[in-house]
Amino acid sequence: MKNMLRNLVLLSILACSLSFSASAQGIVYDVVSISPGYTNQSFYSLANGEVSNVNNTDWDLAFQISGFQATILVNGKNNVKLYKSGFDVNSWSSITPYDTIGVLNSYNELMNQDTSWWSGAFNLTNDVTNQFDLGWGVYDLATHAVVGDSLFFIQLPNGDVKKMWIQSLANSVYNFAYANLDGTNEINTSLNKQNFQGKNFGYYSFATGTTLDREPNKYTWDLTFMQYESTTPIIYKVCGVLANDSVQALKVYPVDPAVASPYAAPFSNYINTIGYNWKSYDFNNNIWTIEDSLVYYAYARTGSLWKIIFTGFSGASTGNYEFSKEQVSATGLTENGGKPALLNIYPNPSTGLFNLACYIDKYNADNKATIYDIIGKTVKVFDLSSLNGLSQITLDARGIPSGVYSLQLVVDCVSTTKRIVITEQRSQ
Numbered sequence: 001m002k003n004m005l006r007n008l009v010l011l012s013i014l015a016c017s018l019s020f021s022a023s024a025q026g027i028v029y030d031v032v033s034i035s036p037g038y039t040n041q042s043f044y045s046l047a048n049g050e051v052s053n054v055n056n057t058d059w060d061l062a063f064q065i066s067g068f069q070a071t072i073l074v075n076g077k078n079n080v081k082l083y084k085s086g087f088d089v090n091s092w093s094s095i096t097p098y099d100t101i102g103v104l105n106s107y108n109e110l111m112n113q114d115t116s117w118w119s120g121a122f123n124l125t126n127d128v129t130n131q132f133d134l135g136w137g138v139y140d141l142a143t144h145a146v147v148g149d150s151l152f153f154i155q156l157p158n159g160d161v162k163k164m165w166i167q168s169l170a171n172s173v174y175n176f177a178y179a180n181l182d183g184t185n186e187i188n189t190s191l192n193k194q195n196f197q198g199k200n201f202g203y204y205s206f207a208t209g210t211t212l213d214r215e216p217n218k219y220t221w222d223l224t225f226m227q228y229e230s231t232t233p234i235i236y237k238v239c240g241v242l243a244n245d246s247v248q249a250l251k252v253y254p255v256d257p258a259v260a261s262p263y264a265a266p267f268s269n270y271i272n273t274i275g276y277n278w279k280s281y282d283f284n285n286n287i288w289t290i291e292d293s294l295v296y297y298a299y300a301r302t303g304s305l306w307k308i309i310f311t312g313f314s315g316a317s318t319g320n321y322e323f324s325k326e327q328v329s330a331t332g333l334t335e336n337g338g339k340p341a342l343l344n345i346y347p348n349p350s351t352g353l354f355n356l357a358c359y360i361d362k363y364n365a366d367n368k369a370t371i372y373d374i375i376g377k378t379v380k381v382f383d384l385s386s387l388n389g390l391s392q393i394t395l396d397a398r399g400i401p402s403g404v405y406s407l408q409l410v411v412d413c414v415s416t417t418k419r420i421v422i423t424e425q426r427s428q
Contacts, residue, residue, distance in 0.1 A: 027326045034319040038227035038239055043216050046298065046306045046325060051221045054214050059203040060156065063174050064118065065196045066218065067404055069374065070134045070146050070169050072122035073112045073201065076229030081155040082110040082121045085163065089149060095163050097181040100153055104161065114230050115270045117200060117245055118374045122166060131401040136166040145170035156206050200245060222247050222300045225321055230276065240276030247299055248417060249273035254293035257309050262297040262328065267415055269376035269406055278310045288313045305329040345407065349421035352398030360387045360411050371397060372406045379405060397422055
């Protein structure tokens with residue numbers, strides 16, 4: 001009876017999962033502008049076009065709203081630079097301008113990583129052996145607060161250098177302080193996550209001393225067009241396209257765009273998969289050129305699959321990006337009418353044991369499930385090559401540190417991804 005009930009549930013899930021029809025749309029040509037000098041940032045929906053276009057120079061810090069990493073970004077576009085001071089919080093009152101000598105002239109600038117939204121400059125000095133160390137502070141299991149344990153030097157857009165202390169994240173409020181290096185003009189302020197519900201980040205400006213609500217709801221956009229600091233392969237400002245959290249992308253090159261297929265390689269969780277390398281500057285003719293034989297594919301937040309081809313870039317004169325887009329599939333990566341195999345995964349969150357319900361048409365040596373961390377690094381791979389038909393298996397992820405991960409299921413060149421949360425197993 002128990003097995004019969006389980007099979008009925010799986011069949012019900014299967015029926016819901018397979019009741020879709022691909023509704024490919026025609027090719028749409030679009031232009032997105034981030035204004036002369038690349039001063040703006042555009043948030044873009046593949047299905048609906050531009051969602052919002054906002055100033056990208058009116059903020060200095062960005063504080064993570066959703067998720068568990070307590071990420072804090074600096075605005076590289078605005079020339080904000082961050083350095084770890086080398087002093088603990090007990091030295092807050094005794095730091096002097098002399099203490100910056102050597103630090104600001106070193107090569108130890110902390111920068112946001114352009115592979116993930118959740119690798120902010122303030123988080124980069126974390127102790128990798130301590131899963132509760134977030135770089136600027138440590139998570140306290142007893143109070144469920146992050147307590148700041150590090151002091152930083154931060155250089156503002158006008159060149160001024162301040163000392164800074166992210167004091168805590170408690171009861172959904174980031175508390176932080178900054179002051180002149182001689183201790184004058186100390187500011188103690190905060191950012192309340194509740195004021196930015198549905199957003200990836202809440203923002204702060206040193207110039208105005210206020211918070212900013214500047215980005216659209218995280219579920220309404222897929223890509224953002226902007227100038228940012230790239231950290232790979234070298235550090236410099238670039239104009240490119242970054243993907244929203246949970247939007248996967250794939251670069252296909254070299255290929256004839258007319259016959260390009262998204263089935264040759266797995267999609268990436270890196271937010272800079274599209275990035276900026278689809279263009280280059282021709283110094284001999286003083287023009288921007290677009291790489292030919294290059295196609296990108298991206299999953300929208302809705303799960304639909306889109307084909308993107310860049311056709312032009314104007315540079316700093318107007319900040320225009322030109323491209324075509326085409327919806328390939330309505331509900332994710334499919335081929336020849338194939339269906340996504342992932343039906344359900346539960347419990348989620350879990351302490352490490354997940355039940356995976358899936359449907360596999362045929363045996364394939366490449367069938368697998370992969371867990372990725374927040375920056376797209378492979379954490380664990382499960383071999384599914386022996387499965388066939390309607391299946392329920394247990395994925396053992398015990399031993400993986402608690403946090404938010406992506407589970408990607410690849411079956412017969414069909415890729416499906418779902419977010420999973422691993423929680424700490426508590427003793428009884």
